[in-house]
Amino acid sequence: MRSSPFKVRTLAAVGCVAGLLAVGACSSSGGTSASSNSNSGTITVAVVSNPLITGQMIPLTTSNFEKKYPGIKVKFATYTEGDLRAAIEKDVSTHSNAFNVIMIGPYEAPLFAKDGWLDNLSTQYIAKDPSYDASDLLPPIAKSLSYKGGLYAVPFYGESSMLYYRKDLLKAAGITMPAHPTWAQVASYAAKLNQPGKVAGICLRGLAGWGDNMASLDTVVNTFGGEWFNQKWQPQLTSPAFEAATNFYVNLVRKYGEAGASNDSFNQLLTLYGQGKCAMWYDSTVAATSIATTYPSVFANTSYAFAPVDKTKSSGWLWTWSLGIPQGTANSGAAWKFVSWATSKNYDSLVASKYGWAAVPPGSRTSLYSNPSYQSAAKAFANITLQSIDSTDPDHPTVNPVPYVGVQFVDIPQFEVLGVQVGQQIAGAIAGTESVKQALTTSQSDASQYSPAELAGG
Amino acid sequence: MAVVETGAAPTPKVALRPRGASRREGWQRRLPLLPALIYIVIVTQIPFLVTLWYSFQNYFFDVPQPAHFTGFSNYTMAFTSAAFRGSLVRSVVMTATSVIVAMLLGVAFAVLLDRKFFGRGVVRTLIITPFLVMPAAAALVWAGPMLDPNFGLLNWLLEPFGVNHVAWLSTHALGSVIVVMIWQWTPFMTLIILAGLQSQPADTLEAAKVDGAGAFATFRELTIPHLRPYIELGILLGSIYLVNTFDQVRLMTNGGPGTSTTNLPFYLYQQVNFAFNVGGAAAAGVITVILTIIVATFALRLFARVFQFEEAGV
Numbered sequence: 105m106r107s108s109p110f111k112v113r114t115l116a117a118v119g120c121v122a123g124l125l126a127v128g129a130c131s132s133s134g135g136t137s138a139s140s141n142s143n144s145g146t147i148t149v150a151v152v153s154n155p156l157i158t159g160q161m162i163p164l165t166t167s168n169f170e171k172k173y174p175g176i177k178v179k180f181a182t183y184t185e186g187d188l189r190a191a192i193e194k195d196v197s198t199h200s201n202a203f204n205v206i207m208i209g210p211y212e213a214p215l216f217a218k219d220g221w222l223d224n225l226s227t228q229y230i231a232k233d234p235s236y237d238a239s240d241l242l243p244p245i246a247k248s249l250s251y252k253g254g255l256y257a258v259p260f261y262g263e264s265s266m267l268y269y270r271k272d273l274l275k276a277a278g279i280t281m282p283a284h285p286t287w288a289q290v291a292s293y294a295a296k297l298n299q300p301g302k303v304a305g306i307c308l309r310g311l312a313g314w315g316d317n318m319a320s321l322d323t324v325v326n327t328f329g330g331e332w333f334n335q336k337w338q339p340q341l342t343s344p345a346f347e348a349a350t351n352f353y354v355n356l357v358r359k360y361g362e363a364g365a366s367n368d369s370f371n372q373l374l375t376l377y378g379q380g381k382c383a384m385w386y387d388s389t390v391a392a393t394s395i396a397t398t399y400p401s402v403f404a405n406t407s408y409a410f411a412p413v414d415k416t417k418s419s420g421w422l423w424t425w426s427l428g429i430p431q432g433t434a435n436s437g438a439a440w441k442f443v444s445w446a447t448s449k450n451y452d453s454l455v456a457s458k459y460g461w462a463a464v465p466p467g468s469r470t471s472l473y474s475n476p477s478y479q480s481a482a483k484a485f486a487n488i489t490l491q492s493i494d495s496t497d498p499d500h501p502t503v504n505p506v507p508y509v510g511v512q513f514v515d516i517p518q519f520e521v522l523g524v525q526v527g528q529q530i531a532g533a534i535a536g537t538e539s540v541k542q543a544l545t546t547s548q549s550d551a552s553q554y555s556p557a558e559l560a561g562g
Numbered sequence: 563m564a565v566v567e568t569g570a571a572p573t574p575k576v577a578l579r580p581r582g583a584s585r586r587e588g589w590q591r592r593l594p595l596l597p598a599l600i601y602i603v604i605v606t607q608i609p610f611l612v613t614l615w616y617s618f619q620n621y622f623f624d625v626p627q628p629a630h631f632t633g634f635s636n637y638t639m640a641f642t643s644a645a646f647r648g649s650l651v652r653s654v655v656m657t658a659t660s661v662i663v664a665m666l667l668g669v670a671f672a673v674l675l676d677r678k679f680f681g682r683g684v685v686r687t688l689i690i691t692p693f694l695v696m697p698a699a700a701a702l703v704w705a706g707p708m709l710d711p712n713f714g715l716l717n718w719l720l721e722p723f724g725v726n727h728v729a730w731l732s733t734h735a736l737g738s739v740i741v742v743m744i745w746q747w748t749p750f751m752t753l754i755i756l757a758g759l760q761s762q763p764a765d766t767l768e769a770a771k772v773d774g775a776g777a778f779a780t781f782r783e784l785t786i787p788h789l790r791p792y793i794e795l796g797i798l799l800g801s802i803y804l805v806n807t808f809d810q811v812r813l814m815t816n817g818g819p820g821t822s823t824t825n826l827p828f829y830l831y832q833q834v835n836f837a838f839n840v841g842g843a844a845a846a847g848v849i850t851v852i853l854t855i856i857v858a859t860f861a862l863r864l865f866a867r868v869f870q871f872e873e874a875g876v
């Protein structure tokens with residue numbers, strides 16, 4: 105993998121000729137960004153340890169990005185989802201600026217922007233970088249990362265949630281999965297498909313965390329007509345709908361779910377499903393990309409259905425792992441170079457050339473879905489992913505109107521703590537250390553620590 | 563503190579000498595110690611004072627407003643919080659169980675290893691190995707390859723006996739963590755007890771044999787009393803280390819499911835890293851220090867008496 109200095113220099117020169125002048129890559133005094141910082145140096149990037157990042161972004165950074173920009177050295181800090189949130193929140197709120205680029209999502213971007221913790225990418229970078237095509241970003245994804253019309257993070261990939269199922273196992277059990285199943289149907293199928301000790305009827309997240317077990321559960325709560333807060337910002341965690349949804353979810357995973365569910369989230373379930381241990385799996389749409397590239401034999405037997413519903417018409421969540429630049433960070437010019445490289449159309453073709461079109465990070469750019477190569481390589485899941493993302497409505501996530509934005513989260517600063525506390529209680533209920541009722545009563549009292557005025561003030 | 567005491571100790575001699583000379587001599591004696599003393603003060607006492615300061619502040623990382631003084635509210639919050647009390651109780655249970663069981667196993671292993679048999683050196687090395695493994699690495703190996711409900715070795719071993727896909731870290735979380743703590747600390751106890759056994763004079767054992775004492779009577783009447791200070795030392799050191807257990811909790815169960823394995827160190831970590839509550843965590847930390855000092859004072863006093871008694875007996 106090592107190349108001689110001469111080669112590196114040639115590569116850089118070729119890169120410049122290829123039109124990178126526009127980015128200001130080749131002039132040492134680029135000065136294109138508003139921040140007074142240089143376009144070279146070491147940047148530290150905090151990322152979540154999901155397969156598209158650890159398996160593609162990190163190796164491609166070494167083999168491609170650092171060759172293209174010899175002056176920039178990228179260091180990655182890889183965390184699990186919950187740890188990433190904690191590390192980033194501590195870093196940006198205290199202005200420690202240990203990270204030059206942070207991986208965040210629709211929960212953090214607007215809140216951090218409001219607190220002045222993030223650079224406005226639209227005005228500070230995109231406006232001065234004509235090579236970056238921001239209008240190509242999927243509208244629901246771009247909207248979720250905006251605050252007062254400005255983009256504060258750009259998507260690496262976007263996702264909704266959907267149901268994965270094994271065609272072969274369902275056929276053997278005589279089940280036909282509708283395109284838009286209800287949760288009641290899914291529960292009855294799970295009962296039929298479950299073979300204890302061999303294949304779980306349905307794999308569901310149980311690991312404590314608002315982005316882990318609560319993301320799945322919240323979509324169930326929404327479609328059962330439950331909500332975190334009513335219009336007066338009073339917590340509704342013990343309401344009949346919330347309790348019915350939680351009971352449904354916990355019973356489903358305890359009866360027909362994978363063993364040890366309270367320790368499982370996306371990565372663990374991807375392994376389980378890939379090893380053929382789940383007949384159905386409800387999780388992020390991005391898993392399709394990893395199944396297609398890592399577990400081809402299971403992929404051949406996999407089909408997809410929209411997120412199961414109860415009282416609402418759709419129930420999928422909306423999330424995107426996106427890159428933002430903390431306000432006041434050093435080397436922000438270099439940071440933008442990395443951010444724009446990792447979220448560009450060129451990155452997609454780079455991944456395609458190395459790992460195939462099916463492996464390209466999905467759900468962030470419109471152009472990807474009109475690309476014939478992608479459509480043919482990922483035809484099994486491309487359209488359902490796009491439609492799932494398009495049918496989300498973070499402003500009206502559930503049956504009743506709610507005072508907050510967010511499908512699988514509540515976009516208020518207090519939720520960072522509250523979501524984890526409630527997630528722990530639910531994990532306890534899934535493990536059987538307490539009842540659903542106890543878990544929700546404790547959660548309700550945790551939520552009641554905040555006054556409605558405090559919550560509304562956000 | 564220890565330095566102050568040594569300075570105060572030779573008082574009778576001081577009275578016989580001129581004041582100035584003694585003070586100078588005192589400082590001459592202390593001078594070589596000063597760098598170490600200053601270093602200790604900087605690395606231990608200043609952070610403690612800062613913690614004390616924060617414990618009276620309302621300071622949240624995730625709130626843009628600056629920290630402000632709140633009096634004792636962090637302390638009242640800690641004492642009334644069921645989560646704090648729960649983690650305190652869990653810390654005591656985890657430490658006591660693992661130290662006692664590790665000590666019982668340690669004595670058993672040490673007695674076995676004290677005998678001469680073929681391959682003793684190899685067996686001793688193997689027995690000691692768990693203590694040499696990094697706690698974080700051990701916790702990961704236990705959580706993954708050993709205890710995983712679907713792919714774990716333990717379930718694979720138990721499958722022929724009808725035990726199927728037990729999610730050890732969900733259904734027996736506290737037990738699993740304690741087992742790993744015991745596994746890791748039994749070698750330490752074995753080492754200490756083995757040292758004790760080897761220092762046992764052979765002539766007393768021979769005398770017991772001549773007097774017709776059986777193996778069990780010899781063990782109960784001679785070996786156990788001889789081992790007493792070693793056992794107490796093992797329990798003291800084991801407790802000091804194990805009360806701080808963090809790696810296993812963090813990496814095996816993350817304090818869960820629910821809060822069923824959250825001990826004090828992990829509770830403090832969560833307060834800072836996931837609740838961003840610096841003031842609350844500081845208050846809980848100060849309470850922990852005070853409780854530890856109380857327990858440690860009693861324990862040390864007890865052991866000081868025991869050791870004096872032993873010395874007098876010899």
